[in-house]
Amino acid sequence: MPTEQDFIALVSKFFKEHPRIRLGPGDDAAVITEISTQEFVISVDAMVEDVHFHRNWLEIEDLGYRALAAALSDIAAMGAIPLTFLVNLGIPADFSLANVEELYNGFKTLGDEFCISPSGGNFYRSPKISIGVTVIGEVRRDMEVRRCCAQAGDVIAITGDVGRVAAAIHLLKDPFLSQMVNHKVKADVVSKFRRPKPRINEMQSILRNTSEVHAAIDISDGLASDILKIAQLSGLEAVLYEEKIPVHPSVNFIAEKLHKPVWQLVASSGEEFELLVVLPKEELQKLRSANINLTEVGEFRPTFKPTVKIRRSIGEEVEFTTGFDHFVNPLDL
Known part of the structure; x- marks a missing residue:
């Protein structure tokens, strides 16, 4: 049975250097360099087995791709661009180290399209697959797009x-x-x-x-x-x-x-x-x-x-x- 350190060592390989991510995986938290003209936009989404999907419906890589897509979609709606993301992963007993690598390959496939990679996360034992993705993006100050302001005739x-x-x-x-x-x-x-x-x-x-x-x-x-x-x-x-x-x-x-x-x-x-x-x-x-x-x-x-x-x-x-x-x-x- 792989240890938590085995999982951490594996997924740390998926981090890619980014000019705004000063400190990535391996410490207690990631560090992001702030720009005064920008504001951070943060969103979290989750995919849980037998709530959002059944395991036989998707390949494991698809799970990673889809979980990241869901969180990125919120960032898109706000008019922001993504910088990085964090993964909170619940792992069942029958989910191997190779399965986790497949999942992260799904993250990588989509993340590469937007030049982002995971800068950290968390692992825990879970009865079913549970994938929580937190995306951190940015938008020009006071320029986020909200849900609230439709006008008659729009x-x-x-x-x-x-x-x-x-x-x-x-x-x-x-x-x-x-x-x-x-x-x-x-x-x-x-x-x-x-x-x-x-x-x-x-x-x-x-x-x-x-x-x-x-x-x-x-x-x-x-x-x-x-x-x-x-x-x-x-x-x-x-x-x-x-x-x-x-x-x-x-x-x-x-x-x-x-x-x-x-x-x-x-x-x-x-x-x-x-x-x-x-x-x-x-x-x-x-x-x-x-x-x-x-x-x-x-x-x-x-x-x-x-x-x-x-x-x-x-x-x-x-x-x-x-x-x-x-x-x-x-x-x-």
Whole structure:
């Protein structure tokens, strides 16, 4: 059985020198050099076996990649760039030293895209795999993007597409459904569940081309649930347009097999890690002129009660709030 020192020695090899990380793994804490014009942005996220995933759903490298992606996605939504991250890892008895190395290879694959590496962490015995990732980033002083400040008339726009994660979980949970779809459809949806892309570069491009992003959030609990958070903080009602929401063709196919309306599957799909930004319509047009790929999916309007409504293609509006909740519906979309 490997000792704690064996684990520490292994993961210390994954640290890479960084001009801002003055002291990395091996001491009681890491030391980061501060810049007076910048502020630190810190976020923590976790992935727990049988809450966020079942072990047979992913390769071990995928677990590391996905856990880091979740934490980086929060940093992206705030308009920050990452500097480093810390890992708090719960290790089951059947998880070997080689398994931990595989996990950290997943961290490395994604971390290399943003020139970051783990500067420390913690290990403990756990009945199940538990991966806590704390990302430390920075943003120019007083320039962070918050959830709170949408204005009536603002449009809602998102990166990428939504719905594939919910579709993937349905496939992974249901062998019979999985047999009903071909390999390409399955690969299209499961790939996003296993290796989502944090939209750090996209947010930086947005902020270089406009200073009028009034609110932003990453889509982690579901499109409708996350928009509701902005609506509540801003005192507004959000309306999503069913026909405008970008949906991968494979999601349409799986929704049909489930006998479930596509908009319900899409609006409740959590852990997509796409960015949702709120801004004036003319600013969105400016971003499109700069070849920044955002899809307008709705708008905010005045209200006495903050809500999220889906305007169906048939014209009716349906109030919608369902999304992913760790305490209510783990792995149940």
